[in-house]
Amino acid sequence: MELTFENNIPIYIQLLDYLKIYLISGVFKPGEKLPSVREFATTFKVNPNTMQKALSELENKNLIYTERTNGKYVTNNKELIEKLKDEYAVTLAKSYFQGMKRIGLGKAESIKYLEGIDE
Amino acid sequence: MELLEIKDLSKKYENKYALKNINLKLSSGKIIGLLGKNGAGKSTLIKLINDLLTPTDGEILIKGNKVGVESKKIISYLPERTYLNKQMRVNEVLNYFEDFYDDFDIQKAKRLLKDLDLDDNQKLSKMSKGMQEKVQLVLVMSRNADLYILDEPLGGVDPATRDYILDTILSNFNENASVIISTHLISDIERILDEVVFIDKGEIALQSDTDELREKENASIDEIFRRMFKC
The missing domain is CATH 1.10.287 (Helix Hairpins)
Known part of the structure; x- marks a missing residue:
């Protein structure tokens, strides 16, 4: 999954957009465990801090949630x-x-x- | 404690200020772009952080201590020009680095060299300029340092290698380390930066979170830089 980014739009917003599409299209299904921030950052070739910011935004919208020791999951709320x-x-x-x-x-x-x- | 703290730093060559009243704080876990035109003072600042020049005024603290022997152990520095003996073979340079730096990971260096299709039996003098730059970057990124300082790391490399270099920087830095990259090739590198520091005529013109700046100005960092420092 190699992504391309425009330099004139904040990278985390573009990442957020890609992630939303993955959720909508079922690349990541409800309840499914997500890769770690590090894994995501490596796959998408972005700065881990930027990746973290995009994931935090998804979490604020309750689209994903964090299980304290286990990592991040897609919401079960279809x-x-x-x-x-x-x-x-x-x-x-x-x-x-x-x-x-x-x-x-x-x-x-x-x-x-x-x-x-x-x- | 800040990883790097610069207080009221100035550097004067004869009667001309190369750097004037620099104040800067950088924390761990970030990739920072030090951006400026040729002759803006980037390399002078980097040399001061590496204790290769003496400040005229002010001080530089690394993890709370003044720069010196101890800070050199935790800073991995890629200079603008190579200092390696070109008569050496790559594997000789690896051994030399292993002897010299406690934090050098020779296995990692060998792996990265292999990824880049570099033959570690070859003499540096037999390699192209771009290949030599790659070797040098591999050496620098194979140390487990707290601060990596890369002075113009993309100078003479082709676009494919440039992407590999950016990926190498991304995948090798960790939350305990920071990377300072000085460059005037902003558009090539801006996507991986957490923070940017614009330096102009020896002074800091701007320091900001990269995405916040894009959001505020509705433009790329490259574009913002061009607008600010139009000739």
Whole structure:
């Protein structure tokens, strides 16, 4: 899992984004044990302190939790993950419509374009 | 206690200040970028921390003690220019380092050399400049030091090797150690930095957490640096 980063956005925010996608898409499943900060940092080739910061943010949102001696786990609360997915989808949709608006296309027209695209 | 504390440090060459009134505190477990243009004073500062120059004013404390024989044991320093005898073979240099530094991990050095496809039977004089730089970095990162100071470690290496060097720095530093990297190649290195220190005309212009600075200025460290020190 090699990630790429933009230098103009805080690295921990970009990491947080990648981690959210992993949770939403089930790369890490509810209740599953996560790699250690060190392992994560090595795999993603980031500074361990930055990795720690991204994981703390996830923990603040209750998406992961720490078992005192055992490490970090994905929440068992599937609803939280669903909610995350929903929020993420809304963000993607908004950015699509914003892009279309910039070239003068309204919502209805934009949806037509979506329907015209084969996956 | 701070790993490194610099108090009111100045260095004057004849009548010109190379460094003026530097105050700086660095704690353990961080990777710090010392960033500045050519001639800003980066190397002078690094040489002072390594006790290779004498301050005109002020003092430098490493774990609370003035720099000297003891601090050299816990600082692993990569100078801008090599000091190794080029007639030596790589394995001779390894043995030399093992004799010289109690904290040198020769097995680790051999492993890193192998990763980089370097032949430890080869004489340094037969190696390219880039290969010599890699050997030197391997030597420095194979010590179990408290503070690693790398002066322009990316100078003459290709992009693939540069990535390997950054990974080596990341995977070899631990929470008890810190790494100071001086460079003017900011965009190559900024993703691994916890903190940045901008140095300009011998003075500290800015010290900040890297991500906080990106967030505040909505730009990369490289961009922020260019804006501040536009020629």
